[in-house]
Amino acid sequence: MPSLTHLDDAGKASMVDISDKTPCLREAIAEGRLLLHPDTLRLIRENGLKKGDVLAVARIAGIQAAKQTQHLIPLCHQIPLSKVAVDFDVTGENVHLTATVKTTAATGVEMEALTAVSIAALTIYDMCKAVDKNIQITDVRLLSKTKTPLP
Amino acid sequence: MPSLTHLDDAGKASMVDISDKTPCLREAIAEGRLLLHPDTLRLIRENGLKKGDVLAVARIAGIQAAKQTQHLIPLCHQIPLSKVAVDFDVTGENVHLTATVKTTAATGVEMEALTAVSIAALTIYDMCKAVDKNIQITDVRLLSKTKTPLP
Amino acid sequence: MPSLTHLDDAGKASMVDISDKTPCLREAIAEGRLLLHPDTLRLIRENGLKKGDVLAVARIAGIQAAKQTQHLIPLCHQIPLSKVAVDFDVTGENVHLTATVKTTAATGVEMEALTAVSIAALTIYDMCKAVDKNIQITDVRLLSKTKTPLP
């Protein structure tokens, strides 16, 4: 049976040793969904047509959070990210969020992509909570993860 | 129609002015759910019976994240928290997370409770992702929010 | 002759004691100016008409920096800000930035306003530096500072 990698033999937490891992080009894409009232979604969309500020703020919050992942998730390594992008699709039913993160480091960046999605979603929540009392963040998960050797 | 409180007349983001709000005893409770494979849930539970480390790490990550909310969610105020607690209920189907946050400040702490839940969930995700490729964070929402005058 | 307040008798730095100061409603407004090529200013303005992203990113960076002032300026106190707003006026010659910060604490917030202006200006610089090699940040100063007793 597999064991939890962050716990050593005695069950104690530690950062997994990645000294021997080879740097590669790595990419991870994560997604999530924010359930909002149709009126709130309309407000976001209309504002988006004018200034786009709610989504612009959430995009920046997600990008900055990706770069903070190592301080938020205790056993994550410090990984220099070569790209972070956060995107939104506002439908009549929800906001669909995706985050794409790339690195050329020795370990993957799925936690960075998931953190970007989560904080971007919380930022939209924060900016809409005065007009919508039933917001929900859901379906936060990894969409894809790839690894290709560096040239 | 209500408007989004963090956007002023011209649609620009700013921190809402709370200078005139009265400090109260405020409490918020948020919840979330982490969908994991039954084998992973059993690993967490069994480890919990011995050392409890996965949940202990996630609890600390959630508490620390609550205190970082103002730096993660751009338009949140800096609120001194008087209590933060993060709890877990590991069933055969998922991990149910709750976070309780209290303050005696001039604005509420629901974003702090939601941030604690989200980061605690991501921490469990991080520690389990080597053995479980289909983890999902879902149903992150506010459970309750109260406000009582200070004596 | 007046002496520098952050240095004690022996010339050593310390945080000034504010234990005896009374909380008031305090506001500070700071300004600054970013000199850019007319083509760059046009790009910012046109983008502003569509999405406003350069200024939206800079606004968020300035607001977040204001909340980080105590960690950036070593002898600043930790002051809970009740409001932060960052504004821009894009003319044919420059971007004029202003930041307004409010608190109800025991010491003033001019450093928070000046830090918001500086980091917002650096953010615009960062986003324009690929197309403009002669950007300059100038005239960063305090515009006003007021203090009124709390009710």
Add this chain to the structure above:
Amino acid sequence: MPSLTHLDDAGKASMVDISDKTPCLREAIAEGRLLLHPDTLRLIRENGLKKGDVLAVARIAGIQAAKQTQHLIPLCHQIPLSKVAVDFDVTGENVHLTATVKTTAATGVEMEALTAVSIAALTIYDMCKAVDKNIQITDVRLLSKTKTPLP
């Protein structure tokens, strides 16, 4: 028998609830000692006579660390400090460090004073480690802690 205050009945960590505690004027003084080779101590003192930079850097590091205590020590509350001072006494045998911290908050600041001493000591260590291979930090402890009602 007394129990550990940060662990609730089930042994789980949480931030102690201080909602009901009354704000007071609180002060804590901590000390520590850094054992260095006599040649290193002489270098620090002589430099001190000229520029004082080693101690100036350590003083700033200690002050900044005091303001970061809530993010370093997981269960500490966010306390706005009204004064932080770090002092050094360089003898022929060691550097004696003291840190004085004041607040007008609802809980004490001994961890802030101890953190300031520890980080100031580590900063001196860092700046001397190239010339001294046997540095030791020792006797880090609380010297005094007082609490007086606010007027």
Add this chain to the structure above:
Amino acid sequence: MPSLTHLDDAGKASMVDISDKTPCLREAIAEGRLLLHPDTLRLIRENGLKKGDVLAVARIAGIQAAKQTQHLIPLCHQIPLSKVAVDFDVTGENVHLTATVKTTAATGVEMEALTAVSIAALTIYDMCKAVDKNIQITDVRLLSKTKTPLP
């Protein structure tokens, strides 16, 4: 016409992808100027002759800010700096600041040098503002930027 590199086709902000860029030895030097009253400049200089503390504090603040650039300027990459130095020239008319930053990474460090200058200038401002009500930060700009292949 050139376009703003941090905005993609739809005008949305993202961190520019640097996965394909080659690590080089890169250096950037930035400068700035702080206008102060002649009496304030004399106080800084005289203190400098004794203890140099105002400039020592500002130097440390600038160095630490350079290492925080990626968290302050939202679209900056996390770049490990191999050297940071901050220098001051105090004349009868102003304080001239320069910051030199080096890295061996895949993208340049001009934002790090400019951030070091800005925060060092704000730190001097903070320490002098009690005796000088007309301080101004001006002429913050890049002096030089070089790139040489790694051996």
Add this chain to the structure above:
Amino acid sequence: MPSLTHLDDAGKASMVDISDKTPCLREAIAEGRLLLHPDTLRLIRENGLKKGDVLAVARIAGIQAAKQTQHLIPLCHQIPLSKVAVDFDVTGENVHLTATVKTTAATGVEMEALTAVSIAALTIYDMCKAVDKNIQITDVRLLSKTKTPLP
């Protein structure tokens, strides 16, 4: 006579230039000791047999602090750590702490290991201070430091 490496000719602090240093596999191990009352040690041990929370919290605090070293110790470089582990040995007389840190970077990680030990010790202090008024942190020092060429 050797000079202090972080001070240049004029006695001013700067980050040492490591542009020319070769990346190696580097490891540092640091230790420290926490003197506690025998009753407190028994409480920690008994709790350890059940939930281990005091030590689990301190372990996480130490690991996270190692990753923050560059922001705590002003002249430290930003070093991506490939492994961090914090261990405890609770005897009848004290808690013995060790931290092991690895990197594949151009400069060593002894400050990271010492910072992990110090913050882990302060975290135990914080969690025990309500029941033990005479805690002391002592004997914080480097145990070993190695460097091997990368393959």
